[in-house]
Amino acid sequence: MAYTNSKLVNYTRISPNRSVNRNHKIDTISIHCVVGQCSVETLGSIFASTSKEASSNYGIGYDGRIGMYVEEKDRSWCTSSASNDNRAITIEVASDTYHPYRVNNAAYKSLIKLLVDICKRNGIKKLVWSTNKSERMNHLNGCNMTVHRDYANKSCPGDYLYNLHGQIAKEVNAQLGLGTSSTTKKTLYRVRKTWKDEKSQKGAFNDLSNAKKCADKNKGYSVFDESGKAVYTSKVTNSTSSFKVQISISDLNIRKGPGTNYAATGKFTGKGIFTIVETKQGTGSAKGWGKLKSGAGWIALDYTTRI
Numbered sequence: 001m002a003y004t005n006s007k008l009v010n011y012t013r014i015s016p017n018r019s020v021n022r023n024h025k026i027d028t029i030s031i032h033c034v035v036g037q038c039s040v041e042t043l044g045s046i047f048a049s050t051s052k053e054a055s056s057n058y059g060i061g062y063d064g065r066i067g068m069y070v071e072e073k074d075r076s077w078c079t080s081s082a083s084n085d086n087r088a089i090t091i092e093v094a095s096d097t098y099h100p101y102r103v104n105n106a107a108y109k110s111l112i113k114l115l116v117d118i119c120k121r122n123g124i125k126k127l128v129w130s131t132n133k134s135e136r137m138n139h140l141n142g143c144n145m146t147v148h149r150d151y152a153n154k155s156c157p158g159d160y161l162y163n164l165h166g167q168i169a170k171e172v173n174a175q176l177g178l179g180t181s182s183t184t185k186k187t188l189y190r191v192r193k194t195w196k197d198e199k200s201q202k203g204a205f206n207d208l209s210n211a212k213k214c215a216d217k218n219k220g221y222s223v224f225d226e227s228g229k230a231v232y233t234s235k236v237t238n239s240t241s242s243f244k245v246q247i248s249i250s251d252l253n254i255r256k257g258p259g260t261n262y263a264a265t266g267k268f269t270g271k272g273i274f275t276i277v278e279t280k281q282g283t284g285s286a287k288g289w290g291k292l293k294s295g296a297g298w299i300a301l302d303y304t305t306r307i
């Protein structure tokens with residue numbers, strides 16, 4: 001892979017704090033806050049000090065100028081994680097020294113420009129942000145924006161930039177040509193057992209109520225939004241359809257609930273064929289418990305034969 005550097009760079013001072021030749025292709029962006037409204041030159045002199053053992057690929061000054069300290073082909077020492085820095089372009093952005101570590105408009109504008117440039121040159125089709133730490137750290141669902149606070153006990157990138165990550169992705173993606181389609185596209189609700197279990201998908205719906213109906217027909221299924229968040233879980237807790245059982249003993253207890261821990265109603269099924277409309281595992285019956293269609297209560301399926 002031929003690595004290039006951004007032509008938007010105004011100032012270059014290569015830091016000794018780097019690992020020559022990254023070991024992973026660039027597929028991630030890590031935005032940091034400097035904790036100081038400094039210039040690209042000041043940042044360069046900080047990263048020039050070997051005792052700091054710190055660097056970033058790029059830095060953006062308070063005035064929006066862009067500095068390069070580690071070429072894209074090399075790994076910066078920025079995010080307290082070698083594996084992250086091997087795959088990420090790291091960008092330090094000049095910020096206030098205090099919470100929420102606000103950045104200037106000029107710096108923010110340059111950040112967007114630089115990100116668009118990085119994505120284009122490295123074949124990153126779009127930026128995907130998640131507010132879920134596990135999704136970020138494991139690059140799930142296409143997530144390709146990581147933050148320093150996930151890897152170290154730090155507030156970096158500061159709440160100001162952290163809370164803007166969704167917006168940053170949106171602005172960058174709009175400039176990558178994804179804007180119109182993503183704004184007009186409706187949310188697709190997917191019905192699956194779990195978000196990760198793509199194969200279990202029963203359907204995808206524009207209409208949430210249709211997705212809910214689908215989930216309700218399928219035991220153990222939920223409706224997930226685009227981000228993989230479960231927005232609805234099937235009301236069917238167990239068996240979806242009724243079935244008939246043969247009972248050959250005359251004194252099978254009917255209980256108020258699915259388990260021997262529920263009181264007996266004092267009634268018995270008697271011998272015969274009965275319809276079960278719901279099942280639950282409960283306690284005290286290896287085959288679980290069945291709810292009688294009559295509404296009389298629950299019986300232990302151990303004493304029945306399904307027909």
Ligand SMILES: [Zn+2]
Nearest residue numbers: 032033148156
């Ligand atoms: Zn940081």
